[in-house]
Amino acid sequence: MGKVVVVTSGKGGVGKTTSTAALGAAVAKTGKKVALVDFDVGLRNLDLIMGAERRVVFDLVNVIQGTAKLSQALIRDKRLETLYLLPASQTRDKDALTEEGVAEVIARLRSVFDYVFCDSPAGIERGAQLAMRFADEAVIVTNPEVSSVRDSDRIIGLLDARTMKAEQGEVVQKHVLVTRYDAARASRGEMLSIDDVLEILSTPLLGIIPESQDVLRASNLGAPVTLSEPLNSAAKAYLEAARRLEGEDLPVVIPFERKGFLDRLLGRRAA
Amino acid sequence: MSILDLFKRRTSAPVARERLQLLLAYERQSRGQPDLVSILREEIMAVIARHVQIDQDYLQVSMDRGATMSTLEIDIQIPNKSAMPLAMTG
Numbered sequence: 001m002g003k004v005v006v007v008t009s010g011k012g013g014v015g016k017t018t019s020t021a022a023l024g025a026a027v028a029k030t031g032k033k034v035a036l037v038d039f040d041v042g043l044r045n046l047d048l049i050m051g052a053e054r055r056v057v058f059d060l061v062n063v064i065q066g067t068a069k070l071s072q073a074l075i076r077d078k079r080l081e082t083l084y085l086l087p088a089s090q091t092r093d094k095d096a097l098t099e100e101g102v103a104e105v106i107a108r109l110r111s112v113f114d115y116v117f118c119d120s121p122a123g124i125e126r127g128a129q130l131a132m133r134f135a136d137e138a139v140i141v142t143n144p145e146v147s148s149v150r151d152s153d154r155i156i157g158l159l160d161a162r163t164m165k166a167e168q169g170e171v172v173q174k175h176v177l178v179t180r181y182d183a184a185r186a187s188r189g190e191m192l193s194i195d196d197v198l199e200i201l202s203t204p205l206l207g208i209i210p211e212s213q214d215v216l217r218a219s220n221l222g223a224p225v226t227l228s229e230p231l232n233s234a235a236k237a238y239l240e241a242a243r244r245l246e247g248e249d250l251p252v253v254i255p256f257e258r259k260g261f262l263d264r265l266l267g268r269r270a271a
Numbered sequence: 272m273s274i275l276d277l278f279k280r281r282t283s284a285p286v287a288r289e290r291l292q293l294l295l296a297y298e299r300q301s302r303g304q305p306d307l308v309s310i311l312r313e314e315i316m317a318v319i320a321r322h323v324q325i326d327q328d329y330l331q332v333s334m335d336r337g338a339t340m341s342t343l344e345i346d347i348q349i350p351n352k353s354a355m356p357l358a359m360t361g
Contacts, residue, residue: 146287153295157302189282196288200295 002033002113004106005245006135008159010151012122014143015179018215018225020119021049022235023139025224026242028083032114035074037086037105039131040121041096044088050077051222052085061089064101070108079227084113094127106134124158134164137173139206139245143180144192149200152176156203175206177241182211183255194254207241209234210255297336308334315345323349 007020020036028034038046041061047053052075058068063086070086077083086109089096109116120131132138138159142152156174165172178197185191198205209215212234218225225235226242233255244250301307312332319325331346 146291149291150294150298153298157299186284189284192284192287192291196284200288200291 002110002116003137004110004116004118004135005137005139006118006120006132006159007139007141008120008128008132008155009122009141009148010124010128010155011143011148014141014148015209015215016122016141017045017049017119018219019139019141019177019179019209019238020046020117021224022218022226022238023242023245024115024117025077025080025083026226026239027115027246028077028080029226029239030242030246031082032246033082033084033112034115034117035084035086035109035113036117036119037109038088038119039097039127040119041088041127042090042093043121044090046085046119047075047087048222049219050085050224052077052087053222056087059087059089060105061092061096063105064096064098070105079223094121094125094130097127097130099130099133102130103134124154128155129158129162132159132163132172135159135172136165137245138175140174140176140201140203142176142178142197142201144178144182144186144194144197146192149192149197152201156201174203175245176201176203177206177209179209180211181208181255187256205252206244207237207252208255209237209241293336293338308332311343311345315347319347325349 007016007023009016017038017040024034024036036046036050037060038044039060040046044059047056055075058073060073062068063070063073073086075085075087077085086105106116118131118135121127140152140155142148159172159174160166163172176198178194181194182191186193194205194208210233212232214229214232215225215234218228221228225232226238229235230239240250240252312330315332316327316330319330325347329348329350331344333344335342335344
């Protein structure tokens with residue numbers, strides 16, 4: 001039985017899809033069979049980030065409505081043979097998803113794959129709730145910024161209340177993934193620190209992804225950053241986060257920026 | 272801004288942290304609970320309506336949340352013409 005991991009955040013634009021692609025590819029690289037499911041019906045983007053946009057024929061809604069088989073809709077990655085994508089529909093809306101339909105698709109994926117990553121749409125409405133509904137674990141993608149942290153807190157509340165596990169008296173294991181972290185700004189006290197975010201959300205840390213040009217470049221090229229440029233800092237952080245997700249006890253090193261001469265002279269304090 | 276402020280520039284992250292902690296403490300507590308302000312509003316409206324006819328718009332209920340204490344502000348405007356003695360309504 002595979003593990004179902006929802007990648008969620010509440011707020012849009014924090015890096016859910018990028019993180020789904022990067023983490024999924026990182027796990028698939030270790031030989032595990034991985035399926036990435038795009039739940040953002042109507043606004044699909046995981047296909048684009050994965051570089052599979054021209055290979056989409058059938059999608060999640062087709063499978064749920066019975067107009068395509070699951071095996072027809074799954075797209076195998078061209079770079080990694082253990083990595084698959086189930087795209088969202090671009091022409092339908094989120095009402096096309098039914099809970100029974102999602103339950104069946106997830107159950108079938110779980111029986112074939114080691115990991116099923118569900119890329120949640122933004123918001124806390126139906127689409128986001130269906131994406132998290134059958135999750136065993138959750139990756140909460142958070143930027144060190146007030147509105148993102150607030151929305152993450154809201155999502156954590158939903159994970160503890162509206163998921164199948166929660167309703168059965170079990171717990172969805174939650175991890176915070178801090179993305180777009182700028183060590184220089186954090187050290188100048190201009191950005192919430194990692195400690196601030198963790199203290200406020202009281203949820204364990206999966207990793208810290210530094211703000212990086214390479215992530216944007218990987219998206220432009222249609223390749224998960226963990227595959228296209230595995231040696232850069234963001235990719236390394238994702239690769240380590242994936243190892244932690246698989247249960248490895250790997251300490252997180254907070255990216256550190258030495259204080260500049262001017263900062264010292266002016267006595268600017270770090271938060 | 273004086274030249275001294277340059278040397279003692281206050282960073283914004285601690286302010287962000289304090290605001291978030293205060294806000295989230297409240298939001299977590301009220302999660303899944305009915306909205307207190309709208310309940311108070313409805314009940315106050317019902318009490319007033321027993322004695323005076325007023326429009327919904329003339330009742331403003333707001334809550335200003337503080338760290339240790341919150342202030343409930345109730346502003347009721349009663350137009351003179353609609354105020355009538357109890358004896359006449361009953």
